[in-house]
Amino acid sequence: MFKDRDEAGWRLVERLRDTVVQKPLVLAIPRDVVLSRKLRSPYQPELATGAVTENGEVYLNHFASAMTDVGSAYVEAERGRQLDEITRRKTAIRAVRPRASLxxxxxxxTDDGIATGATMIAALKMVRAAGAREVIVAVPVGAPDRIDAIRPLCDQVVCLLEPIDFWAVGQFYRHFEPVSDTRVLELLREYGLPRTKWEHPAAVHA
Incomplete structure (x- = not known):
């Protein structure tokens, strides 16, 4: 159990601190250089039937799609809706943090957790296509079967918790309030500068 996203993030930093990497770049889903959005089930909006990335590529979770009987017409319409939202966010975020070369x-x-894995899988495909040398997934918590599904798509997975009794990411945080776009932009402006080592953001301004 994590107190909040901040605690979860720094526990990941501790786990990754001794990891030796070449030219590292940390990207967060969904409001960083990797912009992706889940494709919502028409009946259960919190259930991801798939995901779409900013380049329009779609990943479908076929199990979830079959379970909710999602047709191709709905998927295409939902893809359009989510691409519109990605475009809106990209305009704001890239003005603060231009896209880096991968x-x-x-x-x-990284993400705050993996439930269906749809957005992570879509993002990993995009990162690979952009020419990354090595790809590491780092998350505080994930459903074990979804973590297993992601392993073949990256070079390493760092997941602090893989509970068998998994229903939703939020159940493993005491505080899991939504993060507004305004707050994301504030954080990118304050801390979105390059660093050469793992360090707490407060240290940058010390």
């Missing part, structure tokens, strides 16, 4: 770099892709 070519020949070790890319660490």
């Amino acid at each position: 070519a020949d770099r070790t890319v660490i892709v």
Whole structure:
């Protein structure tokens, strides 16, 4: 159990601190250089039937799609809706943090947890296509079967908790309030500068 995203993030930092990587770059889903959005089930909006990345590539979770009887017309319409939202966010975020080149770099892709894995899988495909040398997935918590599904798509997975009794990412945080776009932009402006080593953001301004 984590107190909040901040604690979870620093526990990941401790786990990754001794990891030797070449030209590292940390990317967060969904509001960083990796912009992706889940494709929502028409009946259960919190259930991801798939995901779409900013380049329009779609990944479908076929099990979830079959379970909710999602047709191709709905998927295409939902893809359009989520691409519109990605475009809106990209305009704001890239004004603060331009997209970095991933070519020949070790890319660490992180999220606050993995439930269906749809957005992570879509993001990993995009990162690989962008020429990353090595891809590491780092998450605080994930459903064990979804973590297993992700392993073949990256070079290493760092997951602090893989509980068998997994229902939703939020159940493993005492505080899991939504993070607004405004707050994300504030954090990118304050801490979104390059670093050469793992260090707490507060140390940058010390």
